[in-house]
Amino acid sequence: MKLFLPSMIAAAILLTGCGSSSSSNSVDNKVTEVHAIKPADVAAYVADYKELAAKLAVQIDGKSSALEMLDFDMEEGVIYIRYDDGIIVLGFDFENEKPKNELAVVRHNDNENALVGEGIELLEQDAEFTLSGVIVDQKTTGQYDFEMVINESLFSGGNSQLVVENNSAFLSGTLGTKTYIQFKELLLDHPSVNRIVFNSVDGSVNDDINMHTGRLIRQAQYTTVMNSDGEAYSGGVDLYAAGVTKEYQPGGKLGVHAWCCEGDKDAGELGKNHSAHGAQLTYFREILGKELGPEFYFFTINAAPADDIHLMTQAEIDKYFF
Known part of the structure; x- marks a missing residue:
């Protein structure tokens, strides 16, 4: 689930995230575990990124x-x-x-x-x-x-910022490989932090590494926090969902839509059993469970096409996160 930019530049590249897969909400829980970047390869992937970014x-x-x-x-x-x-x-x-x-x-x-x-x-x-x-x-x-x-x-790096105040880290910007590095450093340098507060996260330019950032959040057992003035879209919602516990204040915005693209189709135009869903299904099974995870994923890709956004209702937030 990638980038949604509600800024003055509305035609942002890679408007991806969650959209429409099939009219059916049934879920096949026997899909083989899939990773766009295998966990064992993440360190090398990040090292290659750092070399290029330098x-x-x-x-x-x-x-x-x-x-x-x-x-x-x-x-x-x-x-x-x-x-x-x-x-x-x-x-x-x-x-x-x-x-x-x-x-x-x-x-x-x-x-x-x-x-x-x-x-x-x-x-x-x-x-x-x-x-x-x-x-x-x-x-x-x-x-x-x-x-x-x-x-x-x-x-692919994004431009996210992760600012530490007491036991909280405040996340903003566009997610990417840089975000993964920031969370790795957070774990090492600030072991007392246990809350990730979402200020304004417009999405992700790199879903492949963003899912591993979510795994860092889950492994660290962080609480993810959406205050009444916060917002997270697309890949930002993926990270919010990864919190071992979640806090939400009415007024906070959680926006989802279809990711783009497989060939010339966004996720909303792919069949439910299409292999392109594999990595996202694997991720959401890990963080939301084998039943609720796929259900949430297919909800998001049915919620809005890749060039639009659906703001989750309170009922939807309660259903999937609480």
Whole structure:
């Protein structure tokens, strides 16, 4: 269950999560255990991510900065990347999954003026992209050298934050491999934490690792908390469900929908026994039980298509979580 962004950029990439599988609510509990990433392979997967993420960088006029994905807009064909001093707006070919040599830079201290790329060259090597050239200040016509390196880790890492206060950790942002790493560090560095409070979680850009993040939450026996002003969508609901106990205050938003896609179909268009359901069914059996887990999964993928969201009612929250 992936990303739902109720932000100004509504056409976010990978609107996936829970949708419509079949009109039947019957569940086959004999499905073989399935993992998109096998538990034994998670450590190597994370190590590979860290190696790639360490290469993400931009240099503007000789000053270096790390990069973090901020948002996507498929209709406009751009991705938004955060760096130390502002935001980079990068043209992106979503169909072919590669950047364009079109970009602009908006600095925090001058957000009404863009530095626009000119003569940007795009080099692809071993699934890594380097963009280099100059960016031109539209007010002063000043030019600055520009070089940026991006790769797959920019998209799969997410931009989540996990902030510790006393015995609680407050979770916000978009979930991904970075979130898994944050929870591993939380377990090591803050053993007194026993509550995960969901502030605003818009979903996940990496379901495969997100399910293992949920397993960390269950193994640590954390209580997951949704306050009246909190919200969690799609992959965020997967993590909320993983709490060994759960707290919920009326007004908190839990949003579910179909994940996308298997071929050209979202989960709502796949038969109930389709193999693509396997990893999610395995996960929900683990955290909600062999009967309720699959029932909840099929509820979510019937609740809304991949490009929409269903806010769970109090009755649905009570049924599945309490």
